Amino acid sequence: MRKKRRPKLAVWKFSSCDGCQLSLLDCEDELLTLAGEIEIANFPEASRAVVRGPYDLSLVEGSITTEHDAARIREVRRLSKRLVTIGACATTGGIQALRNFGDVRQLIPLVYARPEYIRTLDRSTPIADHVTVDFELQGCPIDKRQLLEVITAFLHGRKPRISAASVCIECKRRGNVCVTVAHGTPCLGPLVHAGCGAICPSYNRGCYGCFGPMESPNPSSLSDHWLREGMNPDEVTRAFRGFTANAEPFRRESERHERKE
Amino acid sequence: MGSKQLERSDLGALFRELAAEGRTIVGPTVRDGAIVYDEIATDNDLPIGWIDEQSAGSYRLVRSGRDGCFDFVVGPHSWKRFLHPPQVRLWSARREGQRLAIEEAGHESPRYAFIGVRGCELEAIARQDRIFLEGEYVDATYRGNRQDSFLVAVNCGRAGGSCFCVSMGTGPRAGAGYDLALTEVIDEQRHYFLIEAGSESGRALIDRLPVREAGAVELAAASARIEATEASMGRSMETDGLRELLQARATSAQWDEIAKRCLTCANCTMVCPTCFCTTVEDVTDLTGDHAERWRSWDSCFTMDFSWIHGGSVRPSASARYRHWMTHKLSSWIDQFGTSGCVGCGRCITWCPVGIDITEEVRIMREAADREHAAEEGVQ
Numbered sequence A: 001m002r003k004k005r006r007p008k009l010a011v012w013k014f015s016s017c018d019g020c021q022l023s024l025l026d027c028e029d030e031l032l033t034l035a036g037e038i039e040i041a042n043f044p045e046a047s048r049a050v051v052r053g054p055y056d057l058s059l060v061e062g063s064i065t066t067e068h069d070a071a072r073i074r075e076v077r078r079l080s081k082r083l084v085t086i087g088a089c090a091t092t093g094g095i096q097a098l099r100n101f102g103d104v105r106q107l108i109p110l111v112y113a114r115p116e117y118i119r120t121l122d123r124s125t126p127i128a129d130h131v132t133v134d135f136e137l138q139g140c141p142i143d144k145r146q147l148l149e150v151i152t153a154f155l156h157g158r159k160p161r162i163s164a165a166s167v168c169i170e171c172k173r174r175g176n177v178c179v180t181v182a183h184g185t186p187c188l189g190p191l192v193h194a195g196c197g198a199i200c201p202s203y204n205r206g207c208y209g210c211f212g213p214m215e216s217p218n219p220s221s222l223s224d225h226w227l228r229e230g231m232n233p234d235e236v237t238r239a240f241r242g243f244t245a246n247a248e249p250f251r252r253e254s255e256r257h258e259r260k261e
Numbered sequence B: 001m002g003s004k005q006l007e008r009s010d011l012g013a014l015f016r017e018l019a020a021e022g023r024t025i026v027g028p029t030v031r032d033g034a035i036v037y038d039e040i041a042t043d044n045d046l047p048i049g050w051i052d053e054q055s056a057g058s059y060r061l062v063r064s065g066r067d068g069c070f071d072f073v074v075g076p077h078s079w080k081r082f083l084h085p086p087q088v089r090l091w092s093a094r095r096e097g098q099r100l101a102i103e104e105a106g107h108e109s110p111r112y113a114f115i116g117v118r119g120c121e122l123e124a125i126a127r128q129d130r131i132f133l134e135g136e137y138v139d140a141t142y143r144g145n146r147q148d149s150f151l152v153a154v155n156c157g158r159a160g161g162s163c164f165c166v167s168m169g170t171g172p173r174a175g176a177g178y179d180l181a182l183t184e185v186i187d188e189q190r191h192y193f194l195i196e197a198g199s200e201s202g203r204a205l206i207d208r209l210p211v212r213e214a215g216a217v218e219l220a221a222a223s224a225r226i227e228a229t230e231a232s233m234g235r236s237m238e239t240d241g242l243r244e245l246l247q248a249r250a251t252s253a254q255w256d257e258i259a260k261r262c263l264t265c266a267n268c269t270m271v272c273p274t275c276f277c278t279t280v281e282d283v284t285d286l287t288g289d290h291a292e293r294w295r296s297w298d299s300c301f302t303m304d305f306s307w308i309h310g311g312s313v314r315p316s317a318s319a320r321y322r323h324w325m326t327h328k329l330s331s332w333i334d335q336f337g338t339s340g341c342v343g344c345g346r347c348i349t350w351c352p353v354g355i356d357i358t359e360e361v362r363i364m365r366e367a368a369d370r371e372h373a374a375e376e377g378v379q
């Protein structure tokens, strides 16, 4: 069956490291098939050739950290029938959202030689704070199989098969020994959205929370448990201040344990 | 045939005989700081000299100071990992012109020999047999893995901190269902196993092992060890009237108390040897010409589990924990005629925040008793 017209795909970048959009190029085995099913109309990481919008599907990477970006995302939304955010930056504000916990004006001179050239917003925020988002794919970086699943689901007009339950489920299906229970290693897995396949616990590390909050997170129970086990409040705060620190449940929890000067 | 005794130095013969039958031998072995179930080749792969210290939310391996082969209790894995695997492809389909060509998955089922199945685990297998083999529908994957399995039970010589098999009537002595049962005895002079057959194939296998008749001394030593285990259970659960108690307490404030601690992470259901729920998902490739249907372990602690049009039926943690515990200890009895809990204690040990089902039952009972007493006082 030949399709009448291939849907047009655009990939957009905001404040981010490019890692998530590169996951698309990483889909080496599927890339040719993908190009057959969808017209890659705007993807500067892959090609300078740009086909004009509107686009059927936009993948948006990165968070909003400047006024220019805040305006640009509205334009992207206007050009996109479906808008899917990809990665921790786009879905939570990313690692750069650590600025949200301090004063960005004090940070700028520490980083840049000519602070006067820097124009930035006080906070790094997820795309969904600015425009309507059709689907959020979490992860830092996203999992390429999940990205393919989201695109495949879009092509076939069905719901993406992305579980929002805990990392623990993937961890246990793999047959891992739980690092929290058996080694006393703090692990965010019970609070974190599945998708990575429990990579860190598979290598005897605690989960760092790259995939952001799961569907019904209960951070205070886990951190109270950590405190009983001997972690101090600073360590608890730091555990929640990772790649998804600005996700609401994690932000609230880290602030709950933060020492007020 | 009476009980036999097998010297510790001859335990390797059991592995050789099972291998000679073409069996895939699965048993306990040390990995990543825990005793897991995996394919093993010889008695040297057993966790010799290790024991596990368990409490709510904690598990540590420590040296026992002697060379026992089975001095530990149950770990994070259960035999369901092999009988009812975490992920199974049920079938796949390919578009061929105007029609669909369906391919069955056709799994190779190994001829398993499980070494070191505990009393609670034998019961857990029996409860899954009931579900997968004895109902209206027979599960082909489970049947393939189970039908020719050979179970070597071990009577527990030590109780773990989370164990409560005595309360559930499932251990520490292995009940029905094994092919062979071992009781390990280590005294000043000797290290040996009392070995008993529970089936024809078990008897046939014993005949090929270098065993001797067990005498009164060996029988007494083995019984004493099991009795000592029985007397040292880490936990207990009063089961009398539990089915009715939980049915009557659907609106108890206790569920909300538990929900403050419960992470809805699903670890308890993943480690439980009787939990059997799965989710069935279809995947397609980019072209839509190839599709597969996969079945994976699922849990009543996820939102998707009870998702119907418009949302999840159990959005709150209290509803999900209540569903799990009430099914385990109460409605399972209505459904299958037994409790869904065999008292293995895994859900207690492997809960990241140490929620303890025996403790929650105790609190539930006390609240019911208090309310009852208050009512009597009013009258």
Ligand code: SF4
Residues within 6 Å of the ligand: A167, A168, A169, A171, A172, A176, A177, A178, A179, A180, A181, A187, A188, A189, A190, A198, A201, A206, A207, B267, B352
């Ligand atoms: S290691 Fe982490 S992700 Fe795995 S089961 Fe334990 S808490 Fe969950």
Ligand code: SF4
Residues within 6 Å of the ligand: B268, B271, B272, B273, B274, B275, B328, B340, B341, B342, B343, B344, B345, B346, B347, B348, B357
């Ligand atoms: S409910 Fe807990 S104690 Fe009972 S069988 Fe399941 S894991 Fe074991």
Ligand code: SF4
Residues within 6 Å of the ligand: B261, B262, B263, B264, B265, B266, B267, B268, B269, B301, B350, B351, B352, B353, B354, B355
């Ligand atoms: S009872 Fe424990 S293991 Fe089970 S879902 Fe709740 S926190 Fe997770």
